[in-house]
Amino acid sequence: MKTGPSAPRRRFPIRRGSQTVSFVLFLVLLLYVAWPYAERFSARVLADKERVPAELFLVLDPLASLAAAVAGRCVGVFLLWTMAILALSLLVPRVFCSHICPLGTTIDLGDWALGRRLTRLRVRPRGPWVHAKYYVLAAVLVAAAFGVTLAGHVAAIPVATRGFVFILGPAQLAALKHASMVRPVAWNYWLSIALFLCIPALALLGRRFWCRTLCPTGALFSLAGRLRLRERRVKDSCIRCGKCVAACPFDAVRPDDFATRHAECAFCPDCARACPVDAIEFVWRRRGTARETAADSKTSEVLTDGPPLSRRALLGASAAGALAAAGLRAMPRRRLLRPPGSVAEDRFLRLCVRCGLCLKACPGPVLHPAGVEAGLDALWTPVAVPSWAGCHQDCNFCGQVCPTGAIRPLPIEVKRATHMGLAVVNPTTCLPHSGQRDCQLCHDECRAAGYNAIEMREIRLAAAEVPEGVLSPAEAEEAGRILAPFVNRDACVGCGLCEYRCHTVWVKQHRTLAASAIAVVPENEDRPG
Known part of the structure; x- marks a missing residue:
């Protein structure tokens, strides 16, 4: 191996090691912890792994x-994590x-x-x-000020989580359970998926192109970096070889000095490392040498290095965020069946970051x-589809994994009594x-789940033309009566187990009906503002 000034010293690649650990942890949380199935299903399936x-x-x-x-006009525990990571970025900027x-x-x-x-x-x-x-950051924050959350469409982790959920989730479900359980794509x-894959494909335009030019999460960290306590410094021993410029993936090294x-x-x-x-060190922020001071005078402001930040473009982006928020809020909305524990619809849309993690943690899956x-503005938010699966009485996983409280983390006893809709x-x-015939599938399913919200009552059917003498009066009376299901509005929580059972037997298997004869609608909900 060469020695001397032409050969860089080898150091342990801390960044690659940290990236590997973080990425593996991300996949473990997504594919193992948020996997809602077990040999014996219970309310502890998620908690025991978390x-x-x-x-x-x-x-x-x-x-x-x-x-x-x-x-959402709220302060939640999730903001403590935000404060912690921003505080860490003061010590290690954009870590x-x-x-x-x-x-x-x-x-x-x-x-x-691709890029190389x-x-x-x-x-x-x-x-x-x-x-x-x-x-982009200005547009997202202004839209949030007007009550619309656009961060889920462009912020780094919601985009990554939703992308991996939509790509790996169906593959895992088909491989470990059954392909018939995979949601319709x-x-x-x-x-x-296309938006997610476009981000790494931007490597064709340059290294870390998304991070350097488009990522609003990175922009927020850059602004926080103005208060940095540590920074990169170049010592007077620099030989101006330019290897640092070529090595930097974030274009953070000026090629002139x-x-x-x-x-x-x-x-x-x-x-x-290069x-x-x-000649490069990462030290506490201080007043440096004359050369460092002169260099810092050029780059002391976050937004002045390179092409100038356009105030007109910044105002335009802010106006675009405001107009987008106004347009989205003015669009007509149709009520959707939301997961149990969801807050009121307007606040739900404000808090939900469209990450898709609740979809991954939902057995069935009920949520689509x-x-x-x-x-x-409801795009990619979770909606319950009982015809695909019913909400299990021992499951409250969606609320446990929701990062912002759009779905409240209800204890299982509270969840069982929480109305998410009404079966009709x-x-x-x-x-x-x-x-047409006797049937009490919905009643049996509801009773097995412990809700007992459907009762079978005797009803009289319209009399049909029967030739005289074919049936005795007693037989005719008996033929005109049948037990039919009726829903107790106060007891029904809208879990959809009844709809799933009816749809599976009479629509999918026997093809007797075109659609389930009992369906859950977004009424009678427990959704606090």
Whole structure:
């Protein structure tokens, strides 16, 4: 091995090790902890595995938490995690971006697979797009101030979580349970997956292109970096070889004097590993040498290095966020059947960050991602589909993994008594009500679950034309009576087990009905504001 100034010293790759541990933990939380099945199902299936909260990475995303808090006009425990990660970023600026973020690791994998091999599309690092992340951040925060959460569409961890849930979730369910349990894959699935895959594909334009130019979560960390306590410094022993510029994935090293763009520096520290003379150090912020002071005077402000931040563009982005919020709130909305424990619909849409983790933790699965049938702002939010599966009486997993409180973490006893909807019998298609045959599947399912909200009552059927003498008066009387199901509104919690049973037997298996004769509708709900 070469020695001397031309050969950099080898150091343990701390960043790669941290990225690997974080990415593996992210997948373990997603695929193991949030896996809702067990040999013996109980309310403890999730809690017994949750040594670390399944939603850990989501609450660590400061933009998702901040936008939900602003839009929802609330202060939750999840903000404590936001404060903790921002406090850590004062000591190690943008450490989340370089060492923890699973989306960043996915981007690095995309760069390894695509960016290094296909370089023809690469653009110059400091183009007019370099400040786009601040414009996106402004739009998201202004929209949140107007009561609409856009962070779930662009913030790093919600995008990554939803992408992996939509890609790996169906594959895991088909492999470990049965392919018939996989939700129907509609256009909203493909849209989310396409948006997710576009992010690592941006490596074709340059290393960490998303992180450097578009990520609003990274922009928030860059702004927090103005209060940094530690920073990168270049010593006078620098030989100006330029290896640090080539090594930096965040374009945080100025190519003219090798000083630091502090808004971009993520403390990787790839530049220090590449330096052949150990001229780069990460130290406490202080007044440095004359050279450092002169360099810092050029880069002391977060937003002034490189192409100037356009105030007009910033105002335009803010106006776009306000208009988007106004437009989304003005769109007509259709009521959807939400998970048990959901807060009132308007507040639910403000708090939900569309991460999809509740979809992953839901057995059945009962919860599906919404399309735009209830309004564009409901896209990717969880909606219960009882015809696909009923909400199990021993399951409260969706509330346990929700990072923002859009679905409240109800104790199992409270969850069993919480109304998420109301089962309604269609008398024109129900087999007993229409006089076609005896059936009490919905009653038996409800009773087995312990709700006892459906009772069988005797009804009289319309008399049919019967030739005289075929039936005796007693037989005719008996033939005109049948037991039919009736729902007790006060006892029904809207779990949908009855609808699932009716749909499975009479729609899917026997094909007697076109749709379930008993269906849960979003009425009689317990949804506090």
